[in-house]
Amino acid sequence: MNTFISLTIYGLSDGALLALAALGFVLIYKATRVINFAQGEFLLVGAYMFYTGFVVMRLPLIFAAVFGVLVAIVLGVVVERFILRPLIGEHAISVIMVTIGLSSVLKALVQIFYGTSVREQPPILPTGSIQVAGxxxxVNRLIVIGIAVIVLFAFSAFFQRSRHGVAMRAVADDQQAALTMGISVKRIFSLAWVLAAVSALIAGVLLADLSAVEQGIAAFGLMVFPVVILGGLDSVPGTVVGGLVIGMLKQYVSGYADPGLAEVIPYIVLVAILVVRPYGIFGETRIERV
Structure with missing residues (x-):
């Protein structure tokens, strides 16, 4: 029973981080219909930018976080404005290949400036432990779950109550109708990329604090794809459910079966979902008639 509880907490924390990372992926897809294969590298850049502010520049924790957020905002705007916007109207495969290239460029830039060795960073979350049902x-795993819940609720409130959130939902539903209502679709596209970069920053910083500031953060981001396929490419609630399912499944397989199998089980789930329900659990089924 103790093992089960421990694996569940670890799985929930991993799932919460996956949900944060997948949230940015879904935001971009809902608003722009772009599948961003560089989402894992967004986590990587976010973690290293916080490391730069906190360790290299020796800024206080709050100012290091603000520095990371500012860099994430600039990254989102630059990628949308100068890389993706010129591709509007191009074939989907062309856009996908550009995001794959973007992921390689971001990873290479991180390696050029920081190398490939693991960087040491003082912990930002408490490192102690507590007893939960024996x-x-x-403690840091529980705090990560709490932070993820707060961030996800904040994003949910933004979409439901704010003017820009409603505009994003309108653009996601029908871009032409949103244009007729006076909504700047290009501005919403930029906002989607900015929010995706910020959510990836939060996930990357928390992941680095749980493990280390290293290149493997980008590999963790690859599990975004099983999460969004399971939950639905265009479903924000689906990212939460998908993240928690994949996170806990990976921990259970690692604890009760084989750690090697745990590394591939998310992708086995991905293939199974594509075969059984390609739109995901909460994804919207679109049928086009010609």
């Missing part, structure tokens, strides 16, 4: 659980 199981010893790290």
């Amino acid at each position: 199981a010893t659980v790290p």
Whole structure:
């Protein structure tokens, strides 16, 4: 029972981080219909930018976080304005190849400036442990779950109540109708990329604090794809469910079966979902008639 509780907490924390990372992916897809294969590298850049502010520049924690957010905002705007916007109207495969190229460029830039070795960063979350139903659980894992819940609720409130959030939903539903209502679709596209970069920053910083500031953060971002396929490419609630399912499944397989199998089980789920329900659990089924 103790093992089960421990694996569940670890799985929930991993799933919460996956949900944050997948949230940015879904935001971009809903608003622009672009499949962003560079989402993992957004996590990587976010983690290293916080490291730069906190360790290299020796800024206080709050100012290092603000520095990271500012860099994430600039990254989102630059990518949308100068890389993706010129591709509006191009074939989807062309856009996908550009995002794959973008992922390679971002990873290469990180390696050029920081190298490939693991960077040491003082922990930003408490490192102690507490007893939960007889199981010893790290406090930082519980805090990560709490932070993810707060961020996800904040994004949800933004979409439901703010003017820009409503505009994003309108653009996601029908771009032409949104244009007739006076909504700047290009501005919404930029906002989607900015929010995706910020959510990736949060996930990357938390992941680096749980593990280390290293290149493997981008590999963690690859699990975004099983998450969004499971939950639905255009479903924000689906990212939460998909993230938690994949996170816990990976931990259960690692704890009760084989750690090697745990690394591939998310992609086995991805293939199974594509075969059984290609639009995901919460995804919207679109039928086009010609």
